[in-house]
Amino acid sequence: MSKEVILKVENLSKQYRLGTLGTGTISHDLNRFLAKIRGKEDPYLKIGESNDRSSKGGSEYVWALKDINFEVKKGEVLGIIGKNGAGKSTLLKILSKVTGPTTGSIKSNGRIASLLEVGTGFHPEMTGKENIFLNGAILGMTKKEIASKLDEIVSFSGCERYIDTPVKRYSSGMKVRLAFAVAAHLEPDILIVDEVLAVGDAEFQKKAIGKMQDISNEGGRTVLFVSHNMAAVKSLCTRGVVLENGKVIFKGNSDNAVNFYLSNKKDVTKVKLSDRKDRKGSGEVQFSDIELLDENNNLVSEILSAGYAKFRLHLDFKKQIRHKDLVFGLVIYDTNEVKIADFYSDEMGGGFDEIGSHIDLEIPKLLLRGGQYNVVIVVQIKKGTVKQLDLLHDVLLFNVFPGDFWKSGVINRATNVALINAKYINKI
Template sequence: MSDKNIILKAENISKQYRLGTVGTGTLSHDLNRLWHKIRGKEDPYLKVGEVNDRSTKANSDYVWALQDINFEVEQGEVLGIIGKNGAGKSTLLKILSKVTAPTTGVIKSRGRIASLLEVGTGFNPELTGRENIYLNGAILGMTKKEITSKLDEIIEFSGCERYIDTPTKRYSSGMTVRLAFAVAAFLEPEILVVDEVLAVGDAEFQKKAIGKMQDISREGGRTVLFVSHNMAAVKSLCTKGIVLENGEIVYTDGADKAVDYYLTRSSQIKDTSLVDRKDRKGSGEIKFSKIELFNKINQNVNEIISGEFVKFRFHINVDIDISIEGLVFGVVFRDNNETKIADFYSDEMGINFKKVLKSGYVDLEIERLMLRGGYYYLDIVVQNGKIAVNQIDLIHRAFNFTVFQGDYWNSGKINRATNVALIDGFFKE
């Protein structure tokens, strides 16, 4: 690595697995590989294999879990690796951590790498928590004196002080991941590799761990590679993002753009047609036909992040010449418990709804979505005036969508997910 700021570099990384067996394959395949190697020939099985798509039936015995992965990570950078389940994220981290070797390609790195890939990785279940701290530190190349100097901080951060002298086989998965993360974070590796294991911990620990990773990268100047399905955490924590799909990198950019790309790419836009809904009420002169959700870059999505711009588009069919005066359009936001969270009515905004009908749709734009993370749905109605009995079209649960937690107050902290509305307000210090 010629560039002094590049601390980790992946060059043409590919990983091939043989389906349906344990190990590298059959004896005949291994002998065939050896024979080609002796003659200086290329591995014959590198020419076969299919793309890593878990949703389709395989026609080959070999699959490429990763194929031609290339990227560089600078010192102090936080790289978010995102993608669907089975995209190859964990395989990539295992290769970067040198847990497994790539089939082709090479990893170049400088400094110690600490990895947190699975709950209890590197822990001996028969040893106590305290003994495992020393064991992990030794694996990372730390001296006993260095580990002892950080011991109290590790134990305090993990929150496992009462059980620190108990064998870890008696720990819950949450306690194990707490201690494992504390060890990896406080023993100051140059590169920290963290998989989705933090999801095992409770909400309090996840926020604590994300804050620690921010401190590691911003103040310590150390590098973090972070895999997560928590898009708000990726946006808040990471400076750069790569999107994996079927074992290949399909997008690389800043973390915000990478998340937006992933949400758009991964969001299979569901059929939002309302034409065939039989549970609607009203006289029917006007009928909702479809609802669409758009993000800040005007892409059609099913999910949005708390605190970001969102646009709901309500398509409308008008079968006759509408002469009704005082039309009112209403949208009600509810959570999964059917609790009303917020509502919008056109007459309160001074909107002449009859003018809107000419375009065939009406947009509801929200500059900052004031909802915490969770699942929500919409009730929609067109009625004549404020009286509910004068309904023209009413559909309950007309549209459902997902809100991911976000950094609503731009504080560097991820807001809680509790299915309630947010209100702009600040504590005064």
């Protein structure tokens, strides 16, 4: 491995057995053991199928990752992107040595720090300060080294008031703030960050991304970053890797990787909602179709900026359920997967005594600039606690044409952000 390359992944694969705990039955484990002592290949490595969740397979073995190859140079920021279930988190867990690969190898030069889940590596009964020292020790830092960074870590996390309080009393946002502050300030050679930063608020996310940029630019350290926020990937990462069904389908600079991923996602919207297998939830109520309509109830795929829009959600009730307890949500994202607007029925005072085959979300003026947008839909049941019944991403791609929103004779710019009804006033 050259001096410039700090991390090299060669022919990395990870196989799981579905439906059971552990590696398999006693007979399977015995067959593996006998093959090993005879110097032969694991007999079950040949029968696994690719990790495509949308189709039913014929094997009980599945490849969460298959033949992954890439290398990362010192000071580089690598974005790892892909749909849910593509294998991103599995890859990071192997790189972090949380789990081992089935085949292949990882070569790294330097200390690795991981931020995979909220509060990773934290002991809930210990205080925030004690956990800083614990995490530092796990990373191989001396007590003196940790103490020299303590004030900086606490200040960055914004948890100073609670630093002597047990972590079990922290909110999820506070945990991720402290965990990121520890991982970023204790000077690992390689920092691995999963989607966990999404738990933090917008201010902290901006702060964290700025810190990661400083780590790579000034500190010369390497960052592996997983996020569904494509704008963050474009601004932070120098290169990108796109995963699909456990395989690398694209490697290149971050802009090209994001563009490839987004163009690849457009095919998902062509699949009928009733046929989609990538849904999440209990399934008691499911979306069977979605339509975008104009004011005359005509099907459209394009609307004018600040124009009328009606989203019609078709429903399939799999189980008798009290309609009044249902909460519907529709979220609009831009092409970089940045959330632009959301509409939740409970916030909007929408209660449904009776629901037929569909419900409509009517928006008299959709205040979006010109561009392409995508839709996520969710239905929940809310009786004290919230239970998710159905959730689907990438259900509808639609275009917005720029328009003269302010009636000024000037067409508004196409910058994929929401419009707000306002005006400039010149007071002398």
